[in-house]
Amino acid sequence: xxxxxxxxxxxxxxxxxxxxxxxxxxxxxxxxxxxxxxxxxxxxxxxxxxxxxxxxxxxxxxxxxxxxxxxxxxxxxxxxxxxxxxxxxxxxxxxxxxxxxxxxxxxxxxxxxxxxxxxxxxxxxxxxxxxxxxxxxxxxxxxxxxxxxxxxxxxxxxxxxxxxxxxxxxxxxxxxxxxxxxxxxxxxxxxxxxxxxxxxxxxxxxxxxxxxxxxxxxxxxxxxxxxxxxxxxxxxxxxxxxxxxxxxxxxxxxxxxxxxxxxxxxxxxxxxxxxxxxxxxxxxxxxxxxxxxxxxxxxxxxxxxxxxxxxxxxxxxxxxxxxxxxxxxxxxxx
Ligand SMILES: [Zn+2]
Numbered sequence: 001x002x003x004x005x006x007x008x009x010x011x012x013x014x015x016x017x018x019x020x021x022x023x024x025x026x027x028x029x030x031x032x033x034x035x036x037x038x039x040x041x042x043x044x045x046x047x048x049x050x051x052x053x054x055x056x057x058x059x060x061x062x063x064x065x066x067x068x069x070x071x072x073x074x075x076x077x078x079x080x081x082x083x084x085x086x087x088x089x090x091x092x093x094x095x096x097x098x099x100x101x102x103x104x105x106x107x108x109x110x111x112x113x114x115x116x117x118x119x120x121x122x123x124x125x126x127x128x129x130x131x132x133x134x135x136x137x138x139x140x141x142x143x144x145x146x147x148x149x150x151x152x153x154x155x156x157x158x159x160x161x162x163x164x165x166x167x168x169x170x171x172x173x174x175x176x177x178x179x180x181x182x183x184x185x186x187x188x189x190x191x192x193x194x195x196x197x198x199x200x201x202x203x204x205x206x207x208x209x210x211x212x213x214x215x216x217x218x219x220x221x222x223x224x225x226x227x228x229x230x231x232x233x234x235x236x237x238x239x240x241x242x243x244x245x246x247x248x249x250x251x252x253x254x255x256x257x258x259x260x261x262x263x264x265x266x267x268x269x270x271x272x273x274x275x276x277x278x279x280x281x282x283x284x285x286x287x288x289x290x291x292x293x294x295x296x297x298x299x300x301x302x303x304x305x306x307x308x309x310x311x312x313x314x315x316x317x318x319x320x321x322x323x324x325x326x327x328x329x330x331x332x333x334x
Contacts, residue, residue, distance in 0.1 A: 011071045015043045018058060021280050028061035028286035029054045031326040061286035061325045063108040063277070072097065076105050077277040085252065085266075104292070110262035111291040112282045113269045114331055115174055117192055120167025123199045125237045126190070126208055129162040131248055133178050136256040138313040156180050157308050160257050162264060163189045164244075166237045167197070171271045173244060173264045175334045178257065179308030186211045188306075201234070240271060258299040261333040287331055293322035295333075302334050 026033050027049035038048035041057050048055045063077075064070050076095050079086070086094075091102040132149075135141045149155050161181045164173040172193070177185040186207065194200075199218040202208040212219035227234045244267050248255050255263050269275055276282070291298075296315050303311045 010043055013074065014071050017074060017278070018044045021278065022058040022062070022283045023280060024056075024058050025284065026286065026326075027052060027054065028056055028325050059283070061289045062283050063105075063112055063288045063292075065289040069097070073105060074278060076102075077109060080106070080109060081274070081276055081278070084270075107259060107262060107295070108288055108292050109277045110259075110266050111288045111333075112277065112285050113262070113265040113275065114285075115261070115265050115333070116169060116172040116268050117330065118169035119195060120165055120169060120190075120193045120197050122168075122197060123201065124165055124167040124194060124197050125234065126186075126200050126202050126211075127164045127237070127241055128176075128181055128186075128205065128207070129164050129173060129241050129245060130159045131162065131245060131257075131260065132254075133158045133160055133309055134254050134257050134260075135313065136254050138256070138315060141313050160260060161185065162260070164237070164241050165190060165193060166233065166240075167193075169193070170268070171237070171240055172268045173241075175257075175261045175264065175302070177306045178303065179306075181207050183207065183210045183214050185306065187214070203238075258295060265333070285331075287325060287327040290322065290325040290327045291331070291333060293319040298332055298334065 022044075024035070024047055027035050027047075030049060030052040032049055032051035034050040035047045036050070038046045038055055040046065044057055044059075046055050046057055059065055059070075064073050067073050072095055076091065076097070079091070079094060085106065088099050088102045088106070091097070091106070092099055095102075097105075149158060157179050159178070160175055161177045161179070162173050163176045163181075163186055164171070166172075174189045176189045190211075194215065194217075197217060199220060200208065200212055201220045201222060203224050204221045209219055209221075222234070224238055227238070229235070244264070247267065248260070248263065252263070266275065296317070300311050300314070303309060
């Protein structure tokens with residue numbers, strides 16, 4: 001039984017978690033692999049970087065960085081692993097935390113899943129997936145989708161366009177633009193993945209036609225209603241896209257555009273294997289805190305660069321340590 005006198009930080013489960021799961025390979029500040037042990041910190045060790053001279057502990061920069069209730073976070077992560085993403089209200093009840101904490105923890109966990117940027121191989125399935133632009137959670141924004149969309153042209157402008165693809169490396173979906181999709185938007189998202197691809201398959205869609213022409217690759221158009229039952233890969237691809245939209249719009253009752261890529265990464269990952277937020281690979285990612293605290297800026301620059309909608313109603317939460325952690329540019333969600 002847990003001894004009530006033991007400080008929560010010294011919970012044996014937590015100590016075991018630090019010992020067996022969290023490893024240190026690089027400095028979370030400058031990414032140098034030159035560091036050494038620099039004394040003890042509670043139940044773990046402190047390290048010091050030879051390059052930037054900063055000190056850190058194994059969990060610095062990860063999803064449990066700065067958390068006071070680390071053990072409760074492990075419980076939260078176990079629930080997410082077993083039951084998927086539950087509503088914030090349910091999570092608050094089950095682990096006894098405040099709504100903002102439940103919201104933050106969910107996004108910290110999601111931020112530890114990266115976009116699948118691996119090559120699609122010789123043949124790839126591609127499709128654009130539309131999700132209404134959402135300002136959910138922004139203070140002072142009264143938002144009604146029906147009021148917001150007046151006609152089809154309007155719908156095109158005020159919808160987030162995600163580009164879904166499937167090939168040898170599995171399914172992936174990435175936010176590309178808020179507004180009318182152009183060849184350059186698809187190129188930006190798929191260029192790395194599509195090297196070596198000779199043929200793309202899409203449902204009849206002009207923009208992918210232009211995209212294929214632009215890259216000088218073959219383009220096969222199919223009608224989704226003519227996909228044969230045995231064409232499992234094709235059927236799965238289209239059902240994944242529909243399933244993703246349904247999950248965002250119905251199960252989660254909408255997701256703010258700011259966070260949509262975090263959910264997209266999580267969704268793509270879960271299509272391949274079960275997500276384990278307490279696995280070692282998750283805690284090798286020391287840039288989760290950096291992503292979590294920079295989301296507003298990442299979102300702002302995305303809208304400024306790739307959207308037909310202006311950035312409005314800024315969220316003014318601020319973390320003064322946000323910028324000091326290392327992140328590779330390809331790990332930034334979008
Ligand atoms: Zn360093």
